[in-house]
Amino acid sequence: MAEELNERSQNILEAIVEDYIVSAEPIGSRAITRRHSFNLSPASVRNVMSDLEEMGFLCSPHTSAGRIPTEKGFHYYIDSLLQVRDLSKQEEARLRKNYRFKGMKMEDIMQEVGRVMSGLSNYTGLVMAPKFASTVFRQIEFVRLSHGRLLVIYVSESGMVQNKVIKADPSLDQRDLEQISNYLNRELNGMSIQAVREKIALELQTERARYDQLQKRALSISSAALQEESEELLFVSGASRMLEQPEFSTPEQMKRIIQTLESKKVLIDLLDRSYDAQGVQIFVGSQIQNSEIHGCSLITAKFSNKKGAVGTLGVIGPVRMDYSQVIPIVDFTAQLVSRIMEREIE
Amino acid sequence: MAEELNERSQNILEAIVEDYIVSAEPIGSRAITRRHSFNLSPASVRNVMSDLEEMGFLCSPHTSAGRIPTEKGFHYYIDSLLQVRDLSKQEEARLRKNYRFKGMKMEDIMQEVGRVMSGLSNYTGLVMAPKFASTVFRQIEFVRLSHGRLLVIYVSESGMVQNKVIKADPSLDQRDLEQISNYLNRELNGMSIQAVREKIALELQTERARYDQLQKRALSISSAALQEESEELLFVSGASRMLEQPEFSTPEQMKRIIQTLESKKVLIDLLDRSYDAQGVQIFVGSQIQNSEIHGCSLITAKFSNKKGAVGTLGVIGPVRMDYSQVIPIVDFTAQLVSRIMEREIE
DNA sequence: GTTGGCACTCGACTGTCAGGAGTGCTAACA
DNA sequence: TGTTAGCACTCCTGACAGTCGAGTGCCAAC
Numbered sequence: 224m225a226e227e228l229n230e231r232s233q234n235i236l237e238a239i240v241e242d243y244i245v246s247a248e249p250i251g252s253r254a255i256t257r258r259h260s261f262n263l264s265p266a267s268v269r270n271v272m273s274d275l276e277e278m279g280f281l282c283s284p285h286t287s288a289g290r291i292p293t294e295k296g297f298h299y300y301i302d303s304l305l306q307v308r309d310l311s312k313q314e315e316a317r318l319r320k321n322y323r324f325k326g327m328k329m330e331d332i333m334q335e336v337g338r339v340m341s342g343l344s345n346y347t348g349l350v351m352a353p354k355f356a357s358t359v360f361r362q363i364e365f366v367r368l369s370h371g372r373l374l375v376i377y378v379s380e381s382g383m384v385q386n387k388v389i390k391a392d393p394s395l396d397q398r399d400l401e402q403i404s405n406y407l408n409r410e411l412n413g414m415s416i417q418a419v420r421e422k423i424a425l426e427l428q429t430e431r432a433r434y435d436q437l438q439k440r441a442l443s444i445s446s447a448a449l450q451e452e453s454e455e456l457l458f459v460s461g462a463s464r465m466l467e468q469p470e471f472s473t474p475e476q477m478k479r480i481i482q483t484l485e486s487k488k489v490l491i492d493l494l495d496r497s498y499d500a501q502g503v504q505i506f507v508g509s510q511i512q513n514s515e516i517h518g519c520s521l522i523t524a525k526f527s528n529k530k531g532a533v534g535t536l537g538v539i540g541p542v543r544m545d546y547s548q549v550i551p552i553v554d555f556t557a558q559l560v561s562r563i564m565e566r567e568i569e
Numbered sequence: 570m571a572e573e574l575n576e577r578s579q580n581i582l583e584a585i586v587e588d589y590i591v592s593a594e595p596i597g598s599r600a601i602t603r604r605h606s607f608n609l610s611p612a613s614v615r616n617v618m619s620d621l622e623e624m625g626f627l628c629s630p631h632t633s634a635g636r637i638p639t640e641k642g643f644h645y646y647i648d649s650l651l652q653v654r655d656l657s658k659q660e661e662a663r664l665r666k667n668y669r670f671k672g673m674k675m676e677d678i679m680q681e682v683g684r685v686m687s688g689l690s691n692y693t694g695l696v697m698a699p700k701f702a703s704t705v706f707r708q709i710e711f712v713r714l715s716h717g718r719l720l721v722i723y724v725s726e727s728g729m730v731q732n733k734v735i736k737a738d739p740s741l742d743q744r745d746l747e748q749i750s751n752y753l754n755r756e757l758n759g760m761s762i763q764a765v766r767e768k769i770a771l772e773l774q775t776e777r778a779r780y781d782q783l784q785k786r787a788l789s790i791s792s793a794a795l796q797e798e799s800e801e802l803l804f805v806s807g808a809s810r811m812l813e814q815p816e817f818s819t820p821e822q823m824k825r826i827i828q829t830l831e832s833k834k835v836l837i838d839l840l841d842r843s844y845d846a847q848g849v850q851i852f853v854g855s856q857i858q859n860s861e862i863h864g865c866s867l868i869t870a871k872f873s874n875k876k877g878a879v880g881t882l883g884v885i886g887p888v889r890m891d892y893s894q895v896i897p898i899v900d901f902t903a904q905l906v907s908r909i910m911e912r913e914i915e
Numbered sequence: 916g917t918t919g920g921c922a923c924t925c926g927a928c929t930g931t932c933a934g935g936a937g938t939g940c941t942a943a944c945a
Numbered sequence: 946t947g948t949t950a951g952c953a954c955t956c957c958t959g960a961c962a963g964t965c966g967a968g969t970g971c972c973a974a975c
Binding site for chain 2: 327328361362364366369463466481482485
């Protein structure tokens with residue numbers, strides 16, 4: 224895969240990719256010589272382009288058009304030609320300034336992050352909030368509602384709140400509930416929700432649960448409330464920016480794109496895939512192994528705090544994406560959100 | 570405005586509107602006589618159509634095309650020709666069956682309602698959750714987080730949960746918080762959030778607040794947590810269905826529509842407008858007094874429970890909307906959601 | 916190895932033309 | 946007087962041919 228290219232070929236490939244990123248149109252040999260000063264004639268450039276096409280880095284939509292980079296071309300560009308420099312302090316500060324999180328709760332932060340990422344990159348922002356199961360138990364509260372319903376409120380260590388309505392034994396009074404929540408808050412403190420689930424399942428079967436009424440009730444309530452956890456929270460921002468890309472300009476493509484962005488399931492699967500990886504991940508074109516998404520690239524990064532809550536954010540756009548701009552944005556934002564979640568900064 | 574039309578004109582107008590609703594194309598005189606048995610020749614129908622055009626109910630896109638209803642034509646159709654019959658028990662049951670709310674919390678219900686309405690109508694569903702300020706205070710809970718932050722959780726009478734992170738005096742310990750929440754739960758019970766706000770503002774200025782430390786702290790915390798309430802929750806479902814309408818088939822229109830649906834602000838303003846009205850409201854075309862929305866009609870209804878929580882739901886689609894189908898869906902859904910919110914049914 | 920020249924290709928655009936759907940008008944009919 | 950058949954007219958649509966320009970590939974000369 225990592226073929227050798229001489230310097231001239233590299234320069235020309237880079238020029239083509241970069242010109243194509245801004246113009247979205249096939250690049251001809253004359254255009255190259257005009258815009259870049261290689262001290263080469265169009266004819267020489269044509270020879271190189273012909274070689275690059277032979278090697279699969281370029282292709283031409285038809286005989287008398289210019290050339291456009293293939294996915295392989297973009298790969299080579301990203302892996303070997305693009306240097307993503309770290310952001311300077313000024314740039315960081317500039318990015319930082321776009322985000323305002325003061326006094327926001329989790330959902331709002333996620334939404335805001337997506338919005339700003341989309342605005343900065345001019346592509347579509349995706350943010351998947353930390354899965355609740357990955358967080359650490361902090362506290363549980365009960366609120367009795369009418370008609371024998373019980374509102375259960377969990378709070379995670381990092382301040383995420385999740386609530387659920389369950390049917391509960393109507394004989395439970397306020398004092399019972401207080402006892403139960405005290406019991407659970409004592410027993411489950413500091414455990415991951417996942418571990419809590421397992422512990423509950425286990426304890427419900429022990430000998431002690433048979434005669435300890437309080438424990439039994441506590442366990443069965445929290446079991447009911449924890450099962451079938453609500454689906455994952457995905458925020459899509461700036462979907463309409465996708466429609467501004469010339470590669471998706473036909474009505475059919477627009478429909479397809481919007482449908483895909485609307486069916487969050489597909490996107491969640493995508494973001495889940497970078498769940499285990501470290502740092503920024505880049506999926507170019509068909510690397511997004513999903514039949515419903517064509518011609519798109521995805522740049523993602525994980526964010527997390529020390530308390531185990533892990534989410535994913537990213538930017539999706541056409542393969543012809545301005546990687547040099549987007550990669551630092553995604554990288555920096557992920558780090559920023561991680562710090563926000565630690566409340567190291569506000 | 571409510572001009573008189575003889576029966577024949579009415580029949581023909583009705584036929585044109587209904588044919589146009591399914592075909593989205595100009596209707597010619599022959600097509601009318603073919604599809605409906607008026608025992609009239611195309612030429613006679615032409616005469617009537619000419620009159621209807623004169624009166625402003627129809628217009629022709631160009632000389633040799635058929636005719637399409639104007640907004641005025643749609644109005645006349647909706648007001649005088651369309652009879653929205655109530656749903657039969659079977660139909661209600663069929664609609665009812667689409668909704669599954671079991672064990673869902675507010676946000677999920679709202680989302681689900683939008684999804685199902687969109688699915689049933691084949692247009693785009695809008696649901697605006699009850700404004701928190703319109704609900705009735707039930708309970709307040711505090712959870713201390715790290716770095717001196719305090720998570721405040723409100724629960725409304727109808728089970729809506731709202732939470733907010735505030736900075737709090739680090740000297741407050743668990744016992745203080747319990748006292749404060751007990752105090753607030755006692756004092757504020759049964760009041761609307763709006764009233765709570767006012768009460769707090771008032772009491773903070775009283776003489777007593779000066780020396781009663783507990784009260785003072787309680788008031789200032791709840792004041793901090795209640796101010797600047799999070800924005801309204803709007804759920805848009807099936808935006809892509811808008812793109813399937815032939816009237817919005819050009820890329821430019823698609824972009825505009827999606828941008829509009831994405832900027833929830835515009836939609837919230839729209840839905841807010843039917844906040845005071847009773848029953849189903851219909852806005853045809855330019856009656857949606859919003860420069861960003863052209864060629865759309867909106868059908869909305871309010872839902873509420875006896876505890877004061879009031880939200881709005883509706884369906885938005887092209888002016889050429891199947892009103893006879895959508896109106897009962899919106900009407901029924903609003904009633905259904907009201908009952909759900911009362912927990913009369915599950 | 917580089918370059919200018921030249922023939923070739925192909926898409927984009929333009930103009931023309933025939934076909935079809937629908938209208939408006941008029942005159943004839945019941 | 947209301948209805949209808951006939952007919953001329955309008956205008957959209959799609960097919961087709963021709964032109965233009967951008968770009969390529971190849972070859973011969975430097």
